[in-house]
Amino acid sequence: MELGSALQFLDNKSILVTGAAGFLAKIFVEKILRVQPNVKKLYLLLRATDHKSAMHRLHSEIIGKDLFRVLKEKCGKNFGSFISEKITLVPGDISHEDLGIKDSNLVQEILNEVDVVVNLAATTNFDERYDVSLGLNTFGAQFVADFAKKCVKLKVLVHVSTAYVSxxxxxxxxxxxxxxGETLNGVSGLDINVEKEIIEQKLNELRVEGASDKEITRAMKDLGIQRARFYGWPNTYVFTKAMGEMLVGEFKGSLPIVIVRPTIITSTFKQPFPGWAEGVRTIDSLAIGYAKGKLSFFLGDMDSVVDLIPADMVVNAMIVAMIAHASNQPSETIYQVGSSMRNPVKYCDLQDFGYRYFSKKPWINKDGKPVIVGRIRVMDSMASFHRYIALRYLLPLKGLEFANTAFCHFFQGVYCNLTRKINFVTRMVDIYRPYLFFGGIFDDINTEKLRMAAKSSLEENDMFYFDPKCIDWNDYFMNIHIPGIVKYIFK
Known part of the structure; x- marks a missing residue:
C-alpha cells in the first residue's frame, strides 16, 4: 500500500462533507483547509431550509468556533475571502433522496465535481426518537451511498460509523x-424496510389516539430502545448505525468504500491545538456531574477497559484511509480506530484522574463556592446499585419529604437537591449501563496496517498521526482533556 503525499492527493480535490456542523466534521474541515489551502472545494451539507440559514450555521456553529483560531491566524485578514472561495454551502438533509438538496444546479455541480464523499451526518443520542434515528443513521447512509454512486469523478466514499455497532x-x-439482516442475538427476521413500516404504523396509531407531541416523542424513543434490544443492541443509536452499515454494504455497487468505526471520541490531542472539545460526550457527562457534586456513587467494573481516542487522531485516520482507498476499484474496508488494543486505559484510571484534577482545581458553583469532591463509591452490579440507592437515598428522601411537608417546606432546597442527584445518577446509569461493564477489545489490524503504510510511505506521516501508543493518558487527562472540557463544555 503506497500512499505517497497526502497534500498532493488533497491538492485541487473537491470533497462533499455531510453533517458538516458535527464535532468530527468541523475538525475534518479545519484540518483540510489548514494543511492544504489548495484544496479545490469543500461542499458542506448542512441541515437547513435555505442558503441563508445554512450561512448562519456556518458562522455560528463551524468557523465561529475557537477550533478555527489557528486557521484564522494563518490567513489573517484574508480568512473571509479564503472561506468564501473554498467552501460551498449545501442546504439539505441526508434522510431524503438526493440528500434533500433542492437546488438542481447545485446537485449537478456536486455530481460533476466531487472526488471524495465523507459521510459524518448522524444523530448520536443513545435514546433518540426511532423515526429520526432510522431516517438519519440508517436510510441516510443509503441515500449518501446512492448519491455517491452518481458522482462521475468519485474516488472513494468514507462512511463514519461507531465501534459500538458491536x-x-x-x-x-x-x-x-x-x-x-444480521443480528447480535441470533434472532432472525430483521428487515430494515419492515422497521420503517413499524414506525409508520405506530405514528398513525398515536395520531388517531390524539397523542400530544411530547407523548409521540416518548413513544418513538421507547420504540427505538425496544426494537434495538429485541435484536441484541443496547440502544437506538448503535442499532441504527449498524443497520446503516448494512445498507452501505448492500448498495455500494462499484464504489470503493471505507467504513471508519471510532470508539469513544475525546478532545483533540495535538491539532489544531490540544484540548478542543464540543458537546457533552460520553465520559464528559460523568466528569461534569462529578465536578459539580452530582455524582458521589455510580456503577461499573473499575478494572474494565474504556476505549478512548482523541478526535484529531480519528480525523487523521479518516484522511489516510481516504488516500489509501482512492481508486476506481470496488471495495469495502473497515477501520476500527481506538486504543484498547494498543494503549488501554481503565475506568479506575479515569476515576483517579478526575479526583486528582478536581481536588486541585475544584469547580466554582453559582454561589461562588468551590465544590469539594471525594472518591466515588462504585457498585459492581445492578443489584448492589439499587440496594445502595434504596438505603442511602430513597429511605432518607421519604423521611425528608414528610419533614418538608410537616415543616412548611423548610427542607425544600435539600429535598430538591437530593432528588436531582438521584435522578441524575439513575439516568446516567440507564444510558451508559452497557458500557460500564463492557468486556470487548476492538481489534485494529486493518488500522495498524494503515499506520504501518503511513509510516513507511506517507510523506507527511507526522502531520497525520493516529497511533494511540504515543498517548500518556495521565498527562492527556490532567493537562489536556479535563482542562479542555472545563474550558469549552462546563457551564
Whole structure:
C-alpha cells in the first residue's frame, strides 16, 4: 500500500462533507483547509431550509468556533475571502433522496465535481426518537451511498460509523462488516424496510389516539430502545448505525468504500491545538456531574477497559484511509480506530484522574463556592446499585419529604437537591449501563496496517498521526482533556 503525499492527493480535490456542523466534521474541515489551502472545494451539507440559514450555521456553529483560531491566524485578514472561495454551502438533509438538496444546479455541480464523499451526518443520542434515528443513521447512509454512486469523478466514499455497532460483545471484536439482516442475538427476521413500516404504523396509531407531541416523542424513543434490544443492541443509536452499515454494504455497487468505526471520541490531542472539545460526550457527562457534586456513587467494573481516542487522531485516520482507498476499484474496508488494543486505559484510571484534577482545581458553583469532591463509591452490579440507592437515598428522601411537608417546606432546597442527584445518577446509569461493564477489545489490524503504510510511505506521516501508543493518558487527562472540557463544555 503506497500512499505517497497526502497534500498532493488533497491538492485541487473537491470533497462533499455531510453533517458538516458535527464535532468530527468541523475538525475534518479545519484540518483540510489548514494543511492544504489548495484544496479545490469543500461542499458542506448542512441541515437547513435555505442558503441563508445554512450561512448562519456556518458562522455560528463551524468557523465561529475557537477550533478555527489557528486557521484564522494563518490567513489573517484574508480568512473571509479564503472561506468564501473554498467552501460551498449545501442546504439539505441526508434522510431524503438526493440528500434533500433542492437546488438542481447545485446537485449537478456536486455530481460533476466531487472526488471524495465523507459521510459524518448522524444523530448520536443513545435514546433518540426511532423515526429520526432510522431516517438519519440508517436510510441516510443509503441515500449518501446512492448519491455517491452518481458522482462521475468519485474516488472513494468514507462512511463514519461507531465501534459500538458491536453491541455488548465480549472478547476480541473484529473489523468485520455486517451482512444484511444480521443480528447480535441470533434472532432472525430483521428487515430494515419492515422497521420503517413499524414506525409508520405506530405514528398513525398515536395520531388517531390524539397523542400530544411530547407523548409521540416518548413513544418513538421507547420504540427505538425496544426494537434495538429485541435484536441484541443496547440502544437506538448503535442499532441504527449498524443497520446503516448494512445498507452501505448492500448498495455500494462499484464504489470503493471505507467504513471508519471510532470508539469513544475525546478532545483533540495535538491539532489544531490540544484540548478542543464540543458537546457533552460520553465520559464528559460523568466528569461534569462529578465536578459539580452530582455524582458521589455510580456503577461499573473499575478494572474494565474504556476505549478512548482523541478526535484529531480519528480525523487523521479518516484522511489516510481516504488516500489509501482512492481508486476506481470496488471495495469495502473497515477501520476500527481506538486504543484498547494498543494503549488501554481503565475506568479506575479515569476515576483517579478526575479526583486528582478536581481536588486541585475544584469547580466554582453559582454561589461562588468551590465544590469539594471525594472518591466515588462504585457498585459492581445492578443489584448492589439499587440496594445502595434504596438505603442511602430513597429511605432518607421519604423521611425528608414528610419533614418538608410537616415543616412548611423548610427542607425544600435539600429535598430538591437530593432528588436531582438521584435522578441524575439513575439516568446516567440507564444510558451508559452497557458500557460500564463492557468486556470487548476492538481489534485494529486493518488500522495498524494503515499506520504501518503511513509510516513507511506517507510523506507527511507526522502531520497525520493516529497511533494511540504515543498517548500518556495521565498527562492527556490532567493537562489536556479535563482542562479542555472545563474550558469549552462546563457551564
Amino acid at each position: 453491541g455488548e460483545r465480549t472478547g476480541l471484536i473484529l473489523e468485520n462488516p455486517y451482512s444484511m
